[in-house]
Amino acid sequence: MAPEVIPLPRPGRPWFRGFLLASVAVALVALVACGSPREGTASSRTGSGDAQEGERIYRRDCLSCHGEDGNRIPVSPLTAKDFLDSRGDATLLSVVSDGKGTMPGFAKARGGPLSENEVRSVVAYVNSKAGRSTTTLLAGQGALVYSKRCQSCHGEDGMRIPISPLGAKGYLDTRTDSQLEEVILQGRGNMPGIPDGSAEKGEATAVISYLRYRVQALAAKSVAAGRDLYVGNCLACHGSTGTRVDKVSLGSADYLSSLGDGKIITAINEGTKSGPSFGASKGGAFQVTDTAALIAYLKSWAGLNATAALGTVGSGGQGEALFVRNCAPCHGVSGDQVPGVQLRSKAFLDAKTKETVERTIRTGNRKGMPAWSQDAGGPLNDGQIKGLVDFLFAAEGAPAAAGAPAAGGAAAAPAGGGTVDGKPVADFFQAKCSPCHGADRKGGVGPALLPERLTKEDAFYEDTISKGRPGTPMPSWSAQGVKPDEIKTIVKFLKTPPGGAAAPAAGGGSSVQIDGKSVADFFQAKCSPCHGTDRKGLIGPALLPDRLTKDNAFYEDTISKGRPGTPMPSWSAQGLTPEQIKAMVEFLKKPPPGAAAAPAPSGGSVPVSGGGTAGLFGEELFKNTCALCHGLNGLNVKPCPIGSREWLSNMSPEGLITRISRGKPGSGMPTWSDALGGQLTAAQISSVAAYLGQMAR
Structure with a gap:
């Protein structure tokens, strides 16, 4: 029976495909550099039919650019075995399928002429010309062997045993095929070996091919997603060569290396003097995985290892300085900005163990964390990694922010008097402002709003609250109906330090x-x-x-x-x-004091162009759900500008309701219908659609 063929990696942002086909002139001259040269790539027997078919396709579609011998383009010598080894089959398949720079994507998913099998045939032919084996087919066989022999201990993703993370590219890149084969055949520690017969050795070879292919495929998929993000979000300003912005050269290895991962992440997430912020924590649409994918793409464009970190880290094992410079851009100074990770929590770190944390820093992981060890292509030496780990484990938790109550103390209640929209100003702040600025006013998506931070004249803040901040989630509160004297009340409240004992919030009273x-x-x-x-x-x-x-x-x-x-x-x-x-x-389980649940709208459909109370209820739903990604003006997600009347005019009311209800798989848009596991009723979804029809401009 023929071994299973692993599908080609698909880009992570399907909605960019049409745009990409119109943008194939992006001049990204180097093939993807997702790996590093290694010894002894596992061999496989690729059927002669595959290579022969690949030769036919190569002569038809590739020869005019790459030449008869495949070496016409200096940066991509297709008959150089070392060059092909350094990329790996998964990356080669991704480049042929999705394209790269002036090279268009040839897969049918990109509007090209080739099926997945035909793409594989082209790679098989190029490999055969270079005297290199094709691991793709053997990887399918290796997947079956891994499932039978390895998965029960190492787990489906290979990450169950901390000292041998088989799903981390950095870990595999630092080990040759012969070293891995020796461990598989002879065993190590508690891991048993298998008899060194020819059949068993063939199984070991297949498993190694599978492990390498799998991490290459993940890296290639990340790079492909990053390319889509660049074209959709960066191309207009930085251009096809990455040099349109003065003193910025995104395709230059020297330029990227001079910044290091930390500064690149900060620039993407928080913006620059002339560039917007894309990070979700700053009101943009990028999650951590999106930022990681874009950086992987930039590295591959510059000819760098896409899965290894960059950094200008100085000397010695200065743990705290290393953390602030290299880790805090993603994890935050408090170490808790990546969901599920608490780097400054003693309980979290103790549960993970020092060995696991150090291994993850060294080799990276499958979730977008790059490899930081110099052995895996990163910038940190052993002493620096040890210093960083020691710093993390020496912490008894994240440092308290200025003004935070000491352990055992009561949180301060907001001070300031007056009413806004019929509520005490403090209650208005908690209901309308705290989701962005924090219940304690110490900042979240928006900046901290404490007296020591608000150093300008009252008029400046009154103007900001009144008019909003275009291009950010900060709306015009005048347009929301807040009166000038109420805005003055808010500013006075913000310039008053929080003080006194906090009133017990909903269900409070516990001494715990x-x-x-x-x-x-x-x-x-x-x-x-x-x-x-x-x-x-x-x-x-x-x-x-x-x-x-x-x-x-x-x-x-x-x-x-x-x-x-x-x-x-x-x-x-x-x-x-x-x-x-x-x-x-x-x-x-205790009700909020004095809170009465707002009545949900009754059932039934509301037309997109409708108004009335359905639209008003939809506004609240929009602000509490959709605006977190789309922004209060509905224009933050560029491929889907729901705040644009022109965009809405191309979608029927039924289509809009269906999109909200079902989401869009692979795009980040979740399913919202409660009938499909989401959070909104049919009436609520219709209300959101009605509000979009009113607010779009």
């Missing part, structure tokens, strides 16, 4: 503290971004007593273990004790 905060304050800091400051639900479900109808043990288990496949993390893994989790459930 979590991470030095009351249960209510912990909820506002950690849970409200998903579940809402009023606990009525945003991305996550509502957490009100009338919705929590199961016994306490169910919710304690959910908080403890998390919900795999969703943003809900395991809070036990984050360091919460059973007692603290019980206190959280008791808090959630």
